[in-house]
Amino acid sequence: MKNYNIKMLGIFVITACISGCHNDDDITIYQDVNPTPSVTTATSTYTPTTRTYFIAADEVEWDYAPSGKNLITNSDFTDDQKVFVGNSETTIGSKYKKAIYRQYSDDSFTTLVTSPETEYMGFLGPTIRGVVGDSIIIVFKNNTVNPASVHPHGVFYDKSGEGANYNDGSNADSKKDMVATGETYTYHWNVPETSMPGPSDPSSIGYPYHSHFNSPKDVNSGLIGMIVIVDPEFADENAFPTDIDREFFTLFTVTDENVSHYIEDNIATYPTNPASVDPEDDEFVESNLMHGMNGYVYGNLPMMTMNSGENVRWYLMAMGTEVDLHTAHWHGATVLQSGNRVDVVDLLPAITRTVDMKADNPGIWIYHCHVNDHINAGMLGRYEIK
Numbered sequence: 412m413k414n415y416n417i418k419m420l421g422i423f424v425i426t427a428c429i430s431g432c433h434n435d436d437d438i439t440i441y442q443d444v445n446p447t448p449s450v451t452t453a454t455s456t457y458t459p460t461t462r463t464y465f466i467a468a469d470e471v472e473w474d475y476a477p478s479g480k481n482l483i484t485n486s487d488f489t490d491d492q493k494v495f496v497g498n499s500e501t502t503i504g505s506k507y508k509k510a511i512y513r514q515y516s517d518d519s520f521t522t523l524v525t526s527p528e529t530e531y532m533g534f535l536g537p538t539i540r541g542v543v544g545d546s547i548i549i550v551f552k553n554n555t556v557n558p559a560s561v562h563p564h565g566v567f568y569d570k571s572g573e574g575a576n577y578n579d580g581s582n583a584d585s586k587k588d589m590v591a592t593g594e595t596y597t598y599h600w601n602v603p604e605t606s607m608p609g610p611s612d613p614s615s616i617g618y619p620y621h622s623h624f625n626s627p628k629d630v631n632s633g634l635i636g637m638i639v640i641v642d643p644e645f646a647d648e649n650a651f652p653t654d655i656d657r658e659f660f661t662l663f664t665v666t667d668e669n670v671s672h673y674i675e676d677n678i679a680t681y682p683t684n685p686a687s688v689d690p691e692d693d694e695f696v697e698s699n700l701m702h703g704m705n706g707y708v709y710g711n712l713p714m715m716t717m718n719s720g721e722n723v724r725w726y727l728m729a730m731g732t733e734v735d736l737h738t739a740h741w742h743g744a745t746v747l748q749s750g751n752r753v754d755v756v757d758l759l760p761a762i763t764r765t766v767d768m769k770a771d772n773p774g775i776w777i778y779h780c781h782v783n784d785h786i787n788a789g790m791l792g793r794y795e796i797k
């Protein structure tokens with residue numbers, strides 16, 4: 412990254428002059444924004460390729476608190492916490508039917524691609540990766556009962572690859588608004604220079620992808636994931652950035668299960684007396700606002716584990732509505748965000764931020780949203796530096 416920033420020095424000079432208060436010393440600071448110069452292995456030998464992903468929208472039973480307890484306090488849920496995770500005659504509890512993106516090994520969609528290393532990603536879809544110059548092919552199968560799509564942010568697509576339905580003047584032959592139940596469709600995207608990390612970005616950045624047939628309903632149902640785009644000077648053949656040791660992904664969102672496609676199913680399945688549920692009741696509505704990180708509440712996020720000394724990249728994202736202003740905070744470490752040293756990162760719906768951490772403080776540390784209401788409602792996880 413260091414070399415790349417030096418290459419972009421001209422841009423910084425212009426920016427500095429516009430703001431009117433910078434000199435050459437300030438520009439030196441910009442050259443030093445990356446915390447990981449010791450492992451920088453920049454090359455310009457990257458050969459663009461085509462990356463093909465087999466991704467299905469699958470219906471699953473999701474549990475926001477699979478341990479059945481609060482793992483931050485290491486105790487049973489309190490009455491206040493049971494508002495969200497308690498199952499009763501008139502509340503659903505921690506388990507919901509959802510639709511999530513899952514990766515398969517080929518177009519038979521029979522063998523899931525999973526890894527213990529990505530277990531913490533929860534209901535976040537598989538990471539789609541690309542390097543500038545690459546083509547990305549998504550073979551998408553909709554195994555859910557509702558129409559669905561894969562709409563990417565950040566990459567280049569034409570109408571056939573947009574995965575969104577609105578009045579755009581294109582005809583039905585040139586576009587594909589949605590993929591029907593049981594149907595398979597192939598999206599073609601490209602990664603031009605306008606997708607790549609900018610001068611103040613680290614060597615890779617994250618973007619969202621999500622279903623965009625009925626976007627709010629589709630995303631609250633669970634159809635969301637992240638795309639990583641890597642600077643070709645810092646990309647290996649797997650589209651992993653070469654100047655870091657490890658990556659983590661976190662989605663901060665208050666999933667509103669009240670507007671999920673599956674709310675009627677969930678009312679019929681989980682409350683012990685479904686006939687007594689009033690979907691309009693304020694307490695019932697509140698009970699379905701799941702304040703999660705990757706779909707986990709109250710520390711149930713599987714431990715994000717790294718080794719001391721590693722250079723760790725965090726791709727953060729929020730989704731949702733006006734309650735979804737989140738402030739991601741790590742105990743025990745700081746991060747670099749576009750050249751600024753912080754330990755809290757601000758997020759708004761569909762905003763992605765990519766920040767780098769030097770993991771040099773061994774221990775188990777809380778990692779949480781710093782919004783008071785969200786702390787109380789369970790937007791809390793942990794990470795461990797070994």
Ligand SMILES: [Cu+2]
Nearest residue numbers: 737780782785
């Ligand atoms: Cu929050």
